[in-house]
Each structure stands twice: as C-alpha cells, then as structure tokens.
Amino acid sequence: MTTTKTGTGTSRTMKMLASSALLAASFASSALAGDIEAGKASAAICSSCHGAAGVSTMDMWPNLAGQKTVYLAKQIKAFRDGVRKDSVMNSVAIGLTDADIDNLAAYYNSLPAGGS
C-alpha cells in the first residue's frame, strides 16, 4: 500500500516518470503527425489541382485525401528537393520547410478518403 500512497517519495518519482513519458510521447506524436490546422492554412495552392477536399479535379493528378502521412511527406520533400521530377510540383514545393510539409501531410491524411 505504501508505494501507491500519495505523497511518498516512490509515488512522486512514479508520477514524474509518468509525466516525462507523456511529454515525450506528446512530442513524438506531434513530430510525426504535423499540425493539421497549419497544414490546412497552407493548402490553398494545392487545392487548385488536388481539390478542396483532396480529391483531384483531373484524372492526371492524384487524390490526396486520406493518403498515408509518411508517404505524402516523403513525396513532397522529394519534389522540393528535385529527387522526384514534376515541373509544377517542383515549383510549388521549393519554398517549403520540413515542418510545412509535415503539416500538409497531416492535413491531407486527415481528410476522408474519396472526399466522402
């Protein structure tokens, strides 16, 4: 019983460990997931081809709604860095930071696949 009693040294240590773990998990999650609202705010230029709901307006452009976050971020970075070639995407991605790209990836991942 003493180890779970509030105010003992052991319980304080356990609480601190738990808080650190939660904080670490929170940072890790935000680093992976990006900021959906920030991504939405910078997606205006994307929507002219990829659609307001992430479903493209033409058959030659991919739907982005519900696409995998890591895949999206990797591809936008590849366009920005010229590793993947596409004249339009190379131009629009060139000024993006890694954080901008993670936010965009999180935003498009959050949209319902198929625009439904």
Added chain:
Amino acid sequence: MTTTKTGTGTSRTMKMLASSALLAASFASSALAGDIEAGKASAAICSSCHGAAGVSTMDMWPNLAGQKTVYLAKQIKAFRDGVRKDSVMNSVAIGLTDADIDNLAAYYNSLPAGGS
C-alpha cells in the same frame, strides 16, 4: 416511315454506322479504362505492400484504392521505365506491358477509396 423500315438500304447503312460508332466507343473506352478483372488477376504482388483492398499496410507506402486511373498508369510506367526511382517499384514494374499497367490502374481505381 420508309427510312426506319427494316431491310431498306438506308436503315442498313444507319445500322452499320451505329455499329461502327459503338465498336469505336468500345475500343476507346477499353483503351482508356483497362480491364479491371485482368488487373485484379495481376495485382497479387502489389497487394503485399498496397493491401488486398488497395489500402497500404504501412504508412510509408501509398494507398491505391480509388486513385485516379491516368495518374496510376503514368506512375507505374515511370517506375517501369526508371523515370521515377524506387528500388522495389522499379523491380516489380520492369516486366509490365502498357496493357498490364492500364489494367492494374483500372483495377485500383475501381476499389473504394479508403477500403470501405
């Protein structure tokens, strides 16, 4: 009335024209759309990464379900031809014909986006 009567020269000509138009439309449609069933038959190797329902098993690989046909076909051809670089995709796409690729694109486009 005579122009619509079965067996007249005019109606035979009209029927031939209609048949030709249907045949042309059928060829055009099949060239654009590919053969969904044939695509399904050759998608076994794809499904190990992109999922049986076209929804990927890992966050680094894209979902293909409901993706645009023209986009899918262009990307698989780019992987086959080495224009788009990815060691796995370059390997698995290398033996595909244009028709194989059009069939795969038609198949994945036909699957419900998000796997629902």
